[in-house]
Amino acid sequence: MQGPIGIFDSGVGGTSIWKEIKKMLPHEDTIYLADSANAPYGEKSKEEILALSIKNTEFLIQQNCKMIVVACNTATTNAIDYLRANYGIPFIGIEPAIKPAALHTKTKKVGILATKGTLSSSLFHNTSKLFAEGITVIEQEGKGLVELIETGQINSVVTRGLLLSFLRPMLEQDIDCLVLGCTHYPYLIPLLKDILPEHITIIDSGEAVARQTKAILEKNGLLNPSDHEGQHVFYSNQEIEVLKNLVDDSNAQISYLDF
Known part of the structure; x- marks a missing residue:
């Protein structure tokens, strides 16, 4: 058609x-x-x-x-x-790719980087409940990242610093999968790969x-x-x-x- x-x-x-x-x-x-x-x-x-x-x-x-x-x-x-x-x-x-992350994780700990509007929604919580039973999901609001990407600052020092601050608590809790819960965030994958240990799988939709x-x-x-x-x-x-x-x-x- x-x-x-x-x-x-x-x-x-x-x-x-x-x-x-x-x-x-x-x-x-x-x-x-x-x-x-x-x-x-x-x-x-x-x-x-x-x-x-x-x-x-x-x-x-x-x-x-x-x-x-x-x-x-x-x-x-x-x-x-x-x-x-x-x-x-x-x-x-x-929707954030909780299901493939839950199937893939070996540590049973998954990080999700998303906006406040996604993390607070009933659809996100229902999806997590449905697919992440027995999995620890560490949620992190990516506050400020969308604005940086919108203004072309994908590889800036500020963006890197924000990502480091968001990822540190997840790494301390031994995640082995990071779900990108915002369609802006795939543009950060090269930077994320530079920051994250090699064994962590980055998942987007x-x-x-x-x-x-x-x-x-x-x-x-x-x-x-x-x-x-x-x-x-x-x-x-x-x-x-x-x-x-x-x-x-x-x-x-x-x-x-x-x-």
């Missing part, structure tokens, strides 16, 4: 999900909406997160999107049930989300039959330079949008 896949996030972080979707579904068109002016969502109330998610969804539906990927852990955990109940297209959400996106498109008969390379359009309501650098695709159309 023609029509793009819509993707939204509180900012540029969801481009980590977009890259996995593009890799798995090269013939699909996409429209990406970066609500960077309101980042981070993790510091907002549930009501604010829901209102922003509705606004983003309605914009993407106006662009004839056939499916929407909520490429934001905080928006997923706080808004996706409402979106699925009120709009007539499929939605894919992003990107590839699993792309697989689920493909499966739902197939199930609903929504795959694009074209054999042409997909077209990709990006909108941001903030300065677009960081977005351009992260997307790194000369064919992508990247524009500022006042929304």
Whole structure:
């Protein structure tokens, strides 16, 4: 079926999900909406997160999107049930990868780095309860990291210092898996690998989300039959330079949008 896949996030972080979707579904068109002016969502109330998610969804539906990927852990955990109940297209959400971490860990101790909005949500607690029985989950709010990534400071001294302070308590408790519970955080993986001992596995949701996106498109008969390379359009309501650098695709159309 023609029509793009819509993707939204509180900012540029969801481009980590977009890259996995593009890799798995090269013939699909996409429209990406970066609500960077309101980042981070993790510091907002549930009501604010829901209102922003509705606004983003309605914009993407106006662009004839056939499916929407909520490429934001905080928006997923706080808004996706409402979106699925009120709009007539499929939605894919992003949840912290607690299940694969619980299956992988040998020390039975798993760290999760996420936003306040994700860690405090009922969906996160239900997922942890369901999949992490007998596992110690050490939660850490990554306060300040989204703002640093949004301003292009991925490899800065400040970012490294923050990560060290967040990771130290987890390392002291002998974690062997670190779950990245925010779609911005995969951009920190090179820095994390430099900081963490080699035996610690870093787990994010990107590839699993792309697989689920493909499966739902197939199930609903929504795959694009074209054999042409997909077209990709990006909108941001903030300065677009960081977005351009992260997307790194000369064919992508990247524009500022006042929304």
